[in-house]
Structure formats: C-alpha cells, structure tokens
Amino acid sequence: MNPLIASSQRKSAAKNFALTAALLSLALAAGCHKKQTSPPLPAEAPPPAAAPTASLTADPTTIDLGQSVVLNWRTTNATTVTIDGIGQMVPNGTQTVAPSASTNFHLTAKGDGGTTEANVRVTVRVPEMPTVPAATTDNTDETIFKQNVQDVFFDYDSYSLSADAQASVVKAAAFLASHPAIKVVIGGYCDDRGSAEYNLALGENRANAAKSSLVSAGIAADRLRVISYGKEKQFCTEENESCWQQNRRAQFSIDR
Amino acid sequence: MVKMQRSSLRHTRLSAPSLALLALAFAAFFCALQAQAQDWVRTGTNLGADKIRIAVANFKPYGNDPQATQQIAGLKSTFDATLFADLNNAGIFDVVSKSLAPPLMPGSPSEMNVTQWSAAPASAAMVAFGSLTVVSGRVLVNGWLFDAKNTQSPQVLGKQYSEEASDENARLIAHRFADEIIFRLGGGLPGISESKIYYVAASGGNKEIWSMDYDGQNQHQITHLGTVTLSPRISPDNGRLAFASLGKDGWNIRIFSMLLNRMVSFPAFGGTNLSPAWSPDGNHLAFSSSRTGDPEIWVSDANGGALRRITSYRGPDVSPVWNPRTGSQIAWISGRTGLPQLYIMDADGSSVQRMTDGGYATSPSWSPNGQFLAFAWDRKYGPGAPGGQDIYVMEVATLRWIQLTHDAGRCDFPSWSPDGRHLVFESKTGSRTEIWSMLADGTQRHKLTNSGGSSMPNWSWK
Known part of the structure; x- marks a missing residue:
C-alpha cells in the first residue's frame, strides 16, 4: 500500500x-x-x-x-x-x-x-484505531472515488460554486449515481485568515453548496453528510495565495 | 486624545462644514460622557477624572516562630506583588512606584504617619498598608486604606482576612483586598481581581478549554474531550461552561458543569452548531446552527429545549452575544451581504440593524453596561490588501468607533471584563497565538499566556 x-x-x-x-x-x-x-x-x-x-x-x-x-x-x-x-x-x-x-x-x-x-x-x-480489516475492494473504491469525485475550490470568502466546480460536481454526481452503495462526507474548509468562528459557518455554507449541487444532480440527500472544519484542519500551511486557495474547498470522502 | 469615528453605511466624503459638525458632535459626546462619568471613557481619554495616586506599602511580616519566618516571607512576597499588580491593572489608579515610596513598612494604624506618604516624591493621595503573619497554619492579613491628605481621620478601609496558609491563598487575599479598595475608590464598581478567563489551548491536533485568573496566573485545563473544542462561554453565575465541540457527526454545543466538575447533557441538534452565548439571566442560550441547512442564529433554553430560530437569511450567521444589561438585544456576525459584518437585533429576531460599514468584522462582545460593542475588524480586507485585523470598540447608540490595537498582530475575540474597564483578546504573530489583556482604551497591554496556542478568551461575568 x-x-x-x-x-x-x-x-x-x-x-x-x-x-x-x-x-x-x-x-x-x-x-x-x-x-x-x-x-x-x-x-x-x-x-x-x-x-x-x-x-x-x-x-x-x-x-x-x-x-x-x-x-x-x-x-x-x-x-x-x-x-x-x-x-x-x-x-x-x-x-x-x-x-x-x-x-x-x-x-x-x-x-x-x-x-x-x-x-x-x-x-x-496515528491515533489508536479499532482494527477493522480493510477489504481490498475498499481501497480500489477509494482510488476510483478520488479520481471521480474531486474536491471543489472556492473564491475567497465565497461559498458559491464556480463553473469549474460545477463541472467537477457533475462528474462526481455521475460517479455516485453509478455507485449507489457509496455514502459521502463533505468537509467544508477555509483558509487560515479571518476568524475561527466565522470560518466554521462559512465552511458549512461551502460544504452545503457542494451538497445542494449534488442533490440537484440527482444524488439522494441521505447519502451526503456535511461537516465544517473551518480553518481547524489546514491542508496547506503556507501564507500565500496558492496555499490559501487549496484550503478554500469542499472535500469529498467516503462515509464509512 | 481618543478619536472616535463614525461608521456610516453610506460612503460619503466629509466636506469641511460636515467635519466641523462632526467636531461639534464629538464635543457634545464627550461632555455627555463626562457628565455621566462613564468608566470606560475615564480610562480612555484625558477627559474626566484624574487617576487617583495611590501608594502601596510592603506589608509588615509578624512572627516569632523562626520556623514560620521563611514561610511568612514567601507568602508576603506573593501578597505584596499581587496587591501592587492588581491596583496597577485596575485602570483607575496612578500607583506610586516602589522606588518613590518611603522605605517604610507600617504594620498597623499606630505605625502609620500619612504625611510621610503624602509628601513628595511619593505624593500619594491614598496609601494601602498592613501586616501579614501565619498563626497555626493559617495566613492572617490585616489591611488598611488611609487617605493620605486627611491627618485627622485618615482611615477609609480596615479589613482582616484569614485563610489556610498557601501561596494561592496569599494571592486570593491580595485580590480580595485590592477589590475592596477598587470598589471603594472606583465609583462603586466591583473589582475584577477574582474574575476568571476561559480560553482555548491547543495541544497536538486537539484543542481543549482552559481557565486562568484574570492576571494569567493559575492556568489549568478544564475539558479533556480529545477533539477540537472552541468558543468557551461561562454562564453568568459561573456554574456552567458552554462551548462548541467537534464530534464524529460534526459540531455540537456542549456544557461542562463547573460545580459537578464534569460534562452534563445537552441535546445534539444536527448540523453545525457553534458559538453559544448565555443570556444575562442564564436561562437561555443563543448560538449558530445549520440544523435546517443554512447557518442561522437560534435560541434555546439553558437545557436545550424550546428551540427557536431568530434569523432567516442565506449566508453565514454566527457569534451571537446578548446585551448583558437588558437581555433584550443580540449582536452577531452575518455574511448575508458578502464579507462578515456586525449586526444587532432584538432577541426575538426583529429590528435588525447593520453596525459596520464594510471590511471584515467578527467576534463581537457587548460591554456590561450595554453601551459598547467590542469586535475584531479588518477594515481593508481583501486579496493582497494590507489590512490588519484589530480590536475596535463601537458605541451602540451612535455607531461611533475607535481602534484600540495597532500593529499588534492579527487580533480577534475581544471579551469585556465584568467592570467594563478591560478587554481580553487573542493576538496572532507569526504562527503563535497568545492571549492579552488591556484597558478598554487600548493602553496597559499585558500578555497573559505563553503557550503559543492560546485563543478565544472569554471573561467571566463576575
């Protein structure tokens, strides 16, 4: 692995x-x-x-x-x-x-x-985890999932989906429609500027925007779960625009 | 001179006549404040009452037992330092520096000659003095406050304290005596020496809630939840601590009982639940919840029942605080028009009023007298903009504001002290976030923490 x-x-x-x-x-x-x-x-x-x-x-x-x-x-x-x-x-x-x-x-x-x-x-x-034997199919799913359901990125202080993001969501919706067993957690993230409390609310709006878009594309809402991480879990920690952009995203993962 | 600026929702350039009008308005404003002797302005400007010049004598140690001598010396040094710092921090005194004070240790009124203290260079108007001893395991303190200008009947205060002998109790007694003096000389407002500050401390990838004394002493961990826990808010009676904690299913409001020293139950509402705030009667909580999709402000009773939504507008709504004086208004932050702005409304959600005219405004705290809102503001927020995030105070009635911090790092989460004379806030410099306190005019800044990851301070109500 x-x-x-x-x-x-x-x-x-x-x-x-x-x-x-x-x-x-x-x-x-x-x-x-x-x-x-x-x-x-x-x-x-x-x-x-x-x-x-x-x-x-x-x-x-x-x-x-x-x-x-x-x-x-x-x-x-x-x-x-x-x-x-x-x-x-x-x-x-x-x-x-x-x-x-x-x-x-x-x-x-x-x-x-x-x-x-x-x-x-x-x-x-690595936190102590209950050892669940990971089936090999899960790993395959994970790889295919990552290829088809890609993170969407947001403009600064915005929670509306750009054209790029819309296209990415359409692709994700197609994949999810053909894999009905997969449930998804959508994490909402913000860059590390601004205020922690406000960013958590903004992250919620970002993750929700991605969720609504998937629902509009025909994915059942009960397959989608939203968690805002605000600026609490930074993906990239440099102080520059490219890094901030990477942090302003809704990230999809398989909900296990 | 503190300059207040007016927040206007219209963008206008001030012409010379309107500037003159504004100057008149300022003059009227300050006169009004002077007439009412507002505590905040007293510390904030060169208007109003002068600070009282007070001398603090080192307390006289008593004790014949040679074994206790060392213990007494230790307790006395803690006591002297704490009393001096408390009076110095109070914001209403000009404390005579130890080097200008007479090298005397009067241990009782009979040993006190006030003319020695009222004379230059000490030139004190007031003098605090007394004695400290340990008797059968208990520390015993006698403290007096004398009017140095009144040779006939100088005594203003006489107090006696007795606690189990410990360093912590020496500090506690000094806090209590300081608060008596501040109460007596500070217009009847109780001192804050026994108040607490709750805050978030990072450890590993987690964040837990900690508590400390108002001066940064006695820092200790309250929660052990092993996750990210934010936004601590202590109840008005100091009995319960509310905060938001990240669980497997997202953010929930949780409650820790300070009396039972454990978590108590509070319902999970679903969605992202953030930034709880106690109503001044302790019977309600306002918070941000996205249980119906969009983050809105909700109010429940203290047990999580009787849940109702009071905002309904697309976009982030977060960080509510009640008007602690009336309990009938809530200030909060909303991103309904784009960048987050400061708003107020009635506690039922009516009479919404926007307070800030632009920039990026977050983290309001309402002053105990209901008159001011402190908040964090980046007035030039934007990609590539050089804006700094600083602490501001706005007068609710007029929307006039002043900037309190300058070039002090990225400041956020101001919280008023119970006496309305102080603010505590977080400041991030580089990758380090620390908690600072200051007077409500921006002077006398003190760093309270040194961990590198301390944030979101919340000052207790009393």
Missing part, C-alpha cells in the same frame, strides 16, 4: 507532475535509508565538475494523521533531482505532502560531479 495517499501541489506548474506522482503510486522503503542530513562538503574533486550538494527539510517534522507537511529542498550542481515516492523535482523547491504513516523522504541529487543524497524523516502520529 502506498504511504503517500495524498500529495498536493503548488498550483500551476506542478499540477501535471503531481498528478503523475499520484498515479505512479510508488512505495517507499520505510526506515532503511542511511541518515545523512547535512550536505557533504565537495571533495577535492577535479576542477571541472563540482560535486552536487543537497539539503532536504520538513516543516513540521511531526504531524497528526491527516495533517500535511511542507518539504523544502535546496541543491546545487545537480542535473537530476528526485525524491523517492514523489518523482523528479526542480533543483530547489517545496512540496506539500500528507503521508499516512511515518516516512523517510529521500532526495537524490545527481550531477556531473557525482551523486548526493539527503534525507528527512516525518513522523506521523
């Missing part, structure tokens, strides 16, 4: 790439990488090709299950930079990920001067 169940992305450029990353479903070898946190000094290499340097950090390094973490890496003299389980990366960048289990993120920077690695461990606190 893939420990990286969700990998969000910087909006524009990284979007295609992240989609690929999600589809790749690479498994990470957990906990068996050599710890090598600091970039090694360039060896007394022959002048032309300097050895690459690489650093990889995570903020925060410890999260609760469901929270996200921002990976931040810097490399020099590298031609190819990859992070296991995510894929090929730009030389310097950040990436928001939400690992479902504690993960060693392993970055490899290859250049003319050789190969350098950097690691960072993200610890995920």
Whole structure:
C-alpha cells in the first residue's frame, strides 16, 4: 500500500507532475535509508565538475494523521533531482505532502560531479484505531472515488460554486449515481485568515453548496453528510495565495 | 486624545462644514460622557477624572516562630506583588512606584504617619498598608486604606482576612483586598481581581478549554474531550461552561458543569452548531446552527429545549452575544451581504440593524453596561490588501468607533471584563497565538499566556 495517499501541489506548474506522482503510486522503503542530513562538503574533486550538494527539510517534522507537511529542498550542481515516492523535482523547491504513516523522504541529487543524497524523516502520529480489516475492494473504491469525485475550490470568502466546480460536481454526481452503495462526507474548509468562528459557518455554507449541487444532480440527500472544519484542519500551511486557495474547498470522502 | 469615528453605511466624503459638525458632535459626546462619568471613557481619554495616586506599602511580616519566618516571607512576597499588580491593572489608579515610596513598612494604624506618604516624591493621595503573619497554619492579613491628605481621620478601609496558609491563598487575599479598595475608590464598581478567563489551548491536533485568573496566573485545563473544542462561554453565575465541540457527526454545543466538575447533557441538534452565548439571566442560550441547512442564529433554553430560530437569511450567521444589561438585544456576525459584518437585533429576531460599514468584522462582545460593542475588524480586507485585523470598540447608540490595537498582530475575540474597564483578546504573530489583556482604551497591554496556542478568551461575568 502506498504511504503517500495524498500529495498536493503548488498550483500551476506542478499540477501535471503531481498528478503523475499520484498515479505512479510508488512505495517507499520505510526506515532503511542511511541518515545523512547535512550536505557533504565537495571533495577535492577535479576542477571541472563540482560535486552536487543537497539539503532536504520538513516543516513540521511531526504531524497528526491527516495533517500535511511542507518539504523544502535546496541543491546545487545537480542535473537530476528526485525524491523517492514523489518523482523528479526542480533543483530547489517545496512540496506539500500528507503521508499516512511515518516516512523517510529521500532526495537524490545527481550531477556531473557525482551523486548526493539527503534525507528527512516525518513522523506521523496515528491515533489508536479499532482494527477493522480493510477489504481490498475498499481501497480500489477509494482510488476510483478520488479520481471521480474531486474536491471543489472556492473564491475567497465565497461559498458559491464556480463553473469549474460545477463541472467537477457533475462528474462526481455521475460517479455516485453509478455507485449507489457509496455514502459521502463533505468537509467544508477555509483558509487560515479571518476568524475561527466565522470560518466554521462559512465552511458549512461551502460544504452545503457542494451538497445542494449534488442533490440537484440527482444524488439522494441521505447519502451526503456535511461537516465544517473551518480553518481547524489546514491542508496547506503556507501564507500565500496558492496555499490559501487549496484550503478554500469542499472535500469529498467516503462515509464509512 | 481618543478619536472616535463614525461608521456610516453610506460612503460619503466629509466636506469641511460636515467635519466641523462632526467636531461639534464629538464635543457634545464627550461632555455627555463626562457628565455621566462613564468608566470606560475615564480610562480612555484625558477627559474626566484624574487617576487617583495611590501608594502601596510592603506589608509588615509578624512572627516569632523562626520556623514560620521563611514561610511568612514567601507568602508576603506573593501578597505584596499581587496587591501592587492588581491596583496597577485596575485602570483607575496612578500607583506610586516602589522606588518613590518611603522605605517604610507600617504594620498597623499606630505605625502609620500619612504625611510621610503624602509628601513628595511619593505624593500619594491614598496609601494601602498592613501586616501579614501565619498563626497555626493559617495566613492572617490585616489591611488598611488611609487617605493620605486627611491627618485627622485618615482611615477609609480596615479589613482582616484569614485563610489556610498557601501561596494561592496569599494571592486570593491580595485580590480580595485590592477589590475592596477598587470598589471603594472606583465609583462603586466591583473589582475584577477574582474574575476568571476561559480560553482555548491547543495541544497536538486537539484543542481543549482552559481557565486562568484574570492576571494569567493559575492556568489549568478544564475539558479533556480529545477533539477540537472552541468558543468557551461561562454562564453568568459561573456554574456552567458552554462551548462548541467537534464530534464524529460534526459540531455540537456542549456544557461542562463547573460545580459537578464534569460534562452534563445537552441535546445534539444536527448540523453545525457553534458559538453559544448565555443570556444575562442564564436561562437561555443563543448560538449558530445549520440544523435546517443554512447557518442561522437560534435560541434555546439553558437545557436545550424550546428551540427557536431568530434569523432567516442565506449566508453565514454566527457569534451571537446578548446585551448583558437588558437581555433584550443580540449582536452577531452575518455574511448575508458578502464579507462578515456586525449586526444587532432584538432577541426575538426583529429590528435588525447593520453596525459596520464594510471590511471584515467578527467576534463581537457587548460591554456590561450595554453601551459598547467590542469586535475584531479588518477594515481593508481583501486579496493582497494590507489590512490588519484589530480590536475596535463601537458605541451602540451612535455607531461611533475607535481602534484600540495597532500593529499588534492579527487580533480577534475581544471579551469585556465584568467592570467594563478591560478587554481580553487573542493576538496572532507569526504562527503563535497568545492571549492579552488591556484597558478598554487600548493602553496597559499585558500578555497573559505563553503557550503559543492560546485563543478565544472569554471573561467571566463576575
């Protein structure tokens, strides 16, 4: 099973790439990488090709299950930079990920001067769960569900569905109509500006807008449950517009 | 000079004559306030009564038992510091700094010579003094307040306190004596030294309700629900604590009994239920509920019965507060026209009036005298706008407002103290949110918490 169940992305450029990353479903070898946190000094290499340097950090390094973490890496003299389980990366960048289990993120920077690695461990606190044996069909459902029922995003301080969001809801409705056994929880989320109480009410309106739209498209209301999370459960924690946009959403999950 | 601005729902540019009119209006307003000796304006402006200059002598330790000497010294140091801080925080005193006070420790009226305290540099109008000792496990405090200008019969107050000897009780006695002095010299308004502040503290991914003394001492956890719990509101009799808590099925109003020290039952209404508020008689709760789809303001009785909806307008409606003086009006926040604005209405939902003219207004708190609304406001809210979110106070009758915080981080959730002279609020700087208190004119800010994740303070009613 893939420990990286969700990998969000910087909006524009990284979007295609992240989609690929999600589809790749690479498994990470957990906990068996050599710890090598600091970039090694360039060896007394022959002048032309300097050895690459690489650093990889995570903020925060410890999260609760469901929270996200921002990976931040810097490399020099590298031609190819990859992070296991995510894929090929730009030389310097950040990436928001939400690992479902504690993960060693392993970055490899290859250049003319050789190969350098950097690691960072993200610890995920998983609450004690009653062990329900997850049937394999559920996992399949989950994957297909995620592909067909996608989160809808909202304009700032708005709870009306954009044209994009409407299209996404139509697709979701078609999927739900053909899978009548699936019930859905719609979570309403807001960016972290503004006031906590007001954002919970706004998140409720967002999730409700998504619900009403599904109901209009013929999905029975009793299959849909709404919970507002306001700004209490942030998906992305940076203070910039692309991050705020990711947080202003109604998120669909299977109601078990 | 505190400048009040008028919130106008029409966007008008002020011409010179209207400015002059406005100036006249201000003058009239302040004269009226001066005539009524409003407490809030007294602390807020250079108008009205001067602050009373008061000296606080270190209390004299008594005790022959050498074993008790150390204990007495500890209790005395707590007592002296607390009494000084309480009077300093009260907002009605100019407290003589310890370095200007005479190096004397009069332990009884016979040892007090008021002329030593009324003379420069102390120049005190009033002086508080007394003694502290421990007798068979109990701390015994005698405290006096003398009028330093009255050599004939200077005594204003004489009080005796006895409690089991502990640091906490030394603080409690200092609070009680301070409140006596504040009550006597502050126009008959009870002091706030024994009031409590309830707030939200983050731990891991959860948020629980905590309580602390008004000065930030004695912080301790109240709830252990293991989830996200927000918006604590203490009942007027300090008996019950209402809040909103995230359960498996969403947000519900829940009640913790301060008397039984456990959760008590309250119905789950369905939908998202947020921001409970007690009516001043403690018999009703107003809150936001989306049980019928859209978040609206609802009112129930204190047990969750007799539920009725009092708003009906599409868009978020949240954060109700009652007029604590009359109980007949409710202020709340509504996003019915877009960005959230401050509104008031009668408690039955009629006579809706919008109070703010724009920006992003949230988190109202109604002053105990019913005259003012404190709230958080970002007047230049918008994508890329440089707006800061600050604490504002608006006079309900005139819609005139003043800004109390400036460049103090992103401020939110103001809550009035029982005496209406103070506000407590949260301020976020970087990723840290802390609770601060200040006088209701924005001065004397004190940080009360240091955890990095303390928010949504609610000051007790008494």
